[in-house]
Amino acid sequence: MRKLTLTAIGMYIGILSAFSQNTDTSAYKSRKLQLDEIDFVSGYYKQNGNNSAVTGGIGTESLTDFANTIELKFSKYDKKLHKNNLSFELGVDHYSSASSDKIDPYTISSASSADTRIYPSVAWSVQNEEKRTTFGLNASFSNEFDYRSFGIGTSFTKASKDNNREFTGKLQAYLDQWSVILPIELRQNTGNNREHDDYPSEPRNSYNASLSLSQVVNRNFQVLLVAEPTYQNGLLATKYQRVYFTDGSLQSETLPDHRFKIPVGLRANYFFGDKVILRSFYRYYQDDWGLIAHTIDLEAPIKITPFFSLSPFYRYYTQNGIDYFAPYGAHKPGEAFFSSDYDLSKFTSNYLGAGIRLSPPKGVFGIQKLNSLELRYGHYNRSNGLNSNQLSIALKIK
Numbered sequence: 001m002r003k004l005t006l007t008a009i010g011m012y013i014g015i016l017s018a019f020s021q022n023t024d025t026s027a028y029k030s031r032k033l034q035l036d037e038i039d040f041v042s043g044y045y046k047q048n049g050n051n052s053a054v055t056g057g058i059g060t061e062s063l064t065d066f067a068n069t070i071e072l073k074f075s076k077y078d079k080k081l082h083k084n085n086l087s088f089e090l091g092v093d094h095y096s097s098a099s100s101d102k103i104d105p106y107t108i109s110s111a112s113s114a115d116t117r118i119y120p121s122v123a124w125s126v127q128n129e130e131k132r133t134t135f136g137l138n139a140s141f142s143n144e145f146d147y148r149s150f151g152i153g154t155s156f157t158k159a160s161k162d163n164n165r166e167f168t169g170k171l172q173a174y175l176d177q178w179s180v181i182l183p184i185e186l187r188q189n190t191g192n193n194r195e196h197d198d199y200p201s202e203p204r205n206s207y208n209a210s211l212s213l214s215q216v217v218n219r220n221f222q223v224l225l226v227a228e229p230t231y232q233n234g235l236l237a238t239k240y241q242r243v244y245f246t247d248g249s250l251q252s253e254t255l256p257d258h259r260f261k262i263p264v265g266l267r268a269n270y271f272f273g274d275k276v277i278l279r280s281f282y283r284y285y286q287d288d289w290g291l292i293a294h295t296i297d298l299e300a301p302i303k304i305t306p307f308f309s310l311s312p313f314y315r316y317y318t319q320n321g322i323d324y325f326a327p328y329g330a331h332k333p334g335e336a337f338f339s340s341d342y343d344l345s346k347f348t349s350n351y352l353g354a355g356i357r358l359s360p361p362k363g364v365f366g367i368q369k370l371n372s373l374e375l376r377y378g379h380y381n382r383s384n385g386l387n388s389n390q391l392s393i394a395l396k397i398k
Helices: 006-011
Strands: 033-046 063-079 082-096 115-129 134-146 146-160 166-178 202-216 221-227 231-236 240-244 250-252 258-270 278-287 294-298 302-305 307-318 347-358 371-382 387-397
Touching: 307 371
Parallel strands: none
Antiparallel strands: 033 063, 033 387, 063 082, 082 115, 115 134, 134 146, 146 166, 166 202, 202 221, 202 231, 221 258, 231 258, 240 250, 258 278, 278 294, 294 307, 302 307, 307 347, 347 371, 371 387
């Protein structure tokens, strides 16, 4: 039941390696399943603001989140010498939210004030090196107090003969169920302090596609085009979020039961010799709720030494807001759809920070198997006053 912005989630979880090395497996192709890599990521997120949708667009948005994920990567070659990759990931994060606690402000400490989310996933792919194709499948699950999600997906990749061009297509479906929890004032029996299992539930399904084409223009310049259309249906409104009207009446947030999104993006990376990379990304987004958004992302990993790099980054984002948003007390009675969630309002935001990465040949702290360590910090600020700080650490064991 957390209230993190989608952009903040992306920034919070994202850990990018500045420089990578390819491993040559042509000399020996193991037919036994072997553990190739272990990745561990831990992050802390703290948010503040004064436009809580739970209380109608006013009030605290204070939230903290501590997240941890671990991923195990295995590989083997089958009888046809096709490379099979298998990965298992487990994520656990715990948050506390002052705004969610206002769903029922009359309780001393409601279940919504803090929660733990668990999200395991598994992915398998098979790579035909002769045909330069890769086929993959994945499945995921996520569970918290009021939300349960099942995900399944598939992917296909085809590279050109010279490996300078690559096409990837992905399909993903998330079949979700979440509890319909109303603000305390709108419940028929306000004296009944219901447990989680007593709340009715509604579905929310998301169907995502991703089509991307990457091209190596020359030894220094690479580009990638991507389109990621998404269709959602079911309960898309957050029913515990209040909306206040001009006549003083109160209702629960109500939004259309379907949404079609069309994001397209262009990524361009330029290598200035062996020490500096400029990574840039532009994304255009539009949906049928009237939201239009633009994102510009820049990152410049700088190799200070062969084993130490610094990566400053900056992201600018702007959106115009959906057709159904209005601030506290501004909606008119009789409107079919209404929301006072400032995540759906007009705003601009800036995200600025840096990461450092260590990958010494003898291992981090002299531990041979500890291949790399990365620390990353970012500060997020947007025009309606919301701000956050994120700190994360990533360890790679090979």
